[in-house]
Structures are given as C-alpha cells and as structure tokens.
Amino acid sequence: MEEGNQTMKLYSHWMSSCSRRVRLALHLKGLKYDCINITSVGDPELLKVNPMGYVPALVDDTTVVSDSYAILLYLEEKYPQHPLLPQDLSRKSINYQVASIVSSSIQPLQNTTLVNYIGEIVSPDEKIPWAQYHIRKGFVALEKLLTKYAGKYATGDEIYLADLYLAPQLDNAINRYKLDMIEFPLLSKLNKAYSELPSFQQMLAETQNLDADKAFNLVKQQAA
Structure with a gap:
C-alpha cells in the first residue's frame, strides 16, 4: 500500500464467495488488510459500515465500499498494480x-x-x-x-x-x-x-x- 495509509479492513465471512473475490484481488495486488470475520446476522460492527448487513465491505482509510463488484472496481482504480482488466x-x-x-x-x-x-x-x-x-x-x-x-x-x-x-x-x-x-x-x-x-x-x-x-x-x- 502507499506509505502513510492505514491498513485496510475487510469485513468478510468464511463461506462468502463474494468475499473470496475481494480477498483474491487483495492478494494479487499485494495489498495489506485486516480481515474481520462476521459470525452473526446483524453484526452491529458490520451494520455501522454497511447498513444492508452484507459482506464484503471494505474500509480504506476514510473510504467505505460495499458489494464485491464495487470494491473490485475501486481497488482497480486506486491500486493499478496487477490490473484486473486487460487492455484489449x-x-x-x-x-x-x-x-x-x-x-x-x-x-x-x-x-x-x-x-x-x-x-x-x-x-x-x-x-x-x-x-x-x-x-x-x-x-x-x-x-x-x-x-x-x-x-x-x-x-x-x-x-x-x-x-x-x-x-x-x-x-x-x-x-x-x-x-x-x-x-x-x-x-x-x-x-x-x-x-x-x-x-x-x-x-x-x-x-x-x-x-x-x-x-x-x-x-x-x-x-x-
């Protein structure tokens, strides 16, 4: 990650394929993150980040992004290393x-x-x-x-x-x-x-x- 940035937080669940997509992207781009595993429906910590109560949700400094597709596009624009989309x-x-x-x-x-x-x-x-x-x-x-x-x-x-x-x-x-x-x-x-x-x-x-x-x-x- 860029020097000075806080480590990202990813709200996830171990069975969530949507969360796995984001984890793969983070690994591929070499980005550090803390994984917060949600263990119950309506987790109050997750609801503060995503009122829908769904995972994944990403906190990157002051930016909060929910939904795996939105998160992946955000990561692609902010962290261009290992592009997730071809030029063609x-x-x-x-x-x-x-x-x-x-x-x-x-x-x-x-x-x-x-x-x-x-x-x-x-x-x-x-x-x-x-x-x-x-x-x-x-x-x-x-x-x-x-x-x-x-x-x-x-x-x-x-x-x-x-x-x-x-x-x-x-x-x-x-x-x-x-x-x-x-x-x-x-x-x-x-x-x-x-x-x-x-x-x-x-x-x-x-x-x-x-x-x-x-x-x-x-x-x-x-x-x-």
Missing part, C-alpha cells in the same frame, strides 16, 4: 460478462440463504438439485463464452476479473454442491489452474477460520 477491449468485455453471469445469474440462486429457504418451502431434498440446476445453467453459458478467449486462465494467460469470479464459484459448485463437471472441460481446466495458484490456496486457507472438522460439518449442514 474485446477481452475486457468478456471479463465484464463473466462477472455479470456469476454475480447475477448463478451466485444469488445458489446462495445458502436461498437454498435453505427452498428446503423449507418445498422440500429438503430439493436444495441440492435447485443449486445444481442454476449453477449448471450458468456454467453452460460460461463454457461457450470462454471457448475463444481462454488461455491458462479465463481470458488469456493472466489473472483478471473473470477469474476472480470464477474461482470461488467453481469451488462452491464442486465442493459444496457436488456438481458433475464432466460436461465442462474448459471450466474444469480453469479450476485446476486456480487450485495451483498460491493466492488462491491462501484464500481457501483464510476461509477456514474455524477448525477443519467444524467447518466441514457446517458446510454439510448448509448443503445437505
């Missing part, structure tokens, strides 16, 4: 499209809160099929969209905005919702590449702010 306009547009598909057409429909609500009003047996259906629908589009652009990563051989959205979503689909990835060879290839990135590995480690057994049991309860 066509590839830049693909990054925006991937971010939109994940954030508006996949992630909200497999959000734990909504999945649990489906279990309550329909049937517990419908929770996983519901999540898998909406994830798969989005993945079909992403697999086609990225065919002409993917290299080692989503839109070439550098990590960009699209990868920040894809990496946590792929992790959710495979490990939380057990989606069969056989029809998505490109996305599977990208997931393998992400899993080999030190920044991605560190992000996963940071999400485990609970001991491994307890974390596994909580995820199982949420997804079961």
Whole structure:
C-alpha cells in the first residue's frame, strides 16, 4: 500500500464467495488488510459500515465500499498494480460478462440463504438439485463464452476479473454442491489452474477460520 495509509479492513465471512473475490484481488495486488470475520446476522460492527448487513465491505482509510463488484472496481482504480482488466477491449468485455453471469445469474440462486429457504418451502431434498440446476445453467453459458478467449486462465494467460469470479464459484459448485463437471472441460481446466495458484490456496486457507472438522460439518449442514 502507499506509505502513510492505514491498513485496510475487510469485513468478510468464511463461506462468502463474494468475499473470496475481494480477498483474491487483495492478494494479487499485494495489498495489506485486516480481515474481520462476521459470525452473526446483524453484526452491529458490520451494520455501522454497511447498513444492508452484507459482506464484503471494505474500509480504506476514510473510504467505505460495499458489494464485491464495487470494491473490485475501486481497488482497480486506486491500486493499478496487477490490473484486473486487460487492455484489449474485446477481452475486457468478456471479463465484464463473466462477472455479470456469476454475480447475477448463478451466485444469488445458489446462495445458502436461498437454498435453505427452498428446503423449507418445498422440500429438503430439493436444495441440492435447485443449486445444481442454476449453477449448471450458468456454467453452460460460461463454457461457450470462454471457448475463444481462454488461455491458462479465463481470458488469456493472466489473472483478471473473470477469474476472480470464477474461482470461488467453481469451488462452491464442486465442493459444496457436488456438481458433475464432466460436461465442462474448459471450466474444469480453469479450476485446476486456480487450485495451483498460491493466492488462491491462501484464500481457501483464510476461509477456514474455524477448525477443519467444524467447518466441514457446517458446510454439510448448509448443503445437505
């Protein structure tokens, strides 16, 4: 960070894929931050920062930004090291499209809160099929969209905005919702590449702010 600036604060939750996007960006840009893990709904400290009560929320000196998309664009403008968007306009547009598909057409429909609500009003047996259906629908589009652009990563051989959205979503689909990835060879290839990135590995480690057994049991309860 620039000399003289206070360390940023990121309000996060260990299961939040939206928070993971921001953590990845912070790691990639080499920015120091304190991670404040929110453990309860309506946390008063979070509400002071974001009245909506959602994570992530970023405090950077006197600037407060909520919503992962807004945070990522803010970080990109203020801290240009390791750009999150390519210069090529066509590839830049693909990054925006991937971010939109994940954030508006996949992630909200497999959000734990909504999945649990489906279990309550329909049937517990419908929770996983519901999540898998909406994830798969989005993945079909992403697999086609990225065919002409993917290299080692989503839109070439550098990590960009699209990868920040894809990496946590792929992790959710495979490990939380057990989606069969056989029809998505490109996305599977990208997931393998992400899993080999030190920044991605560190992000996963940071999400485990609970001991491994307890974390596994909580995820199982949420997804079961």
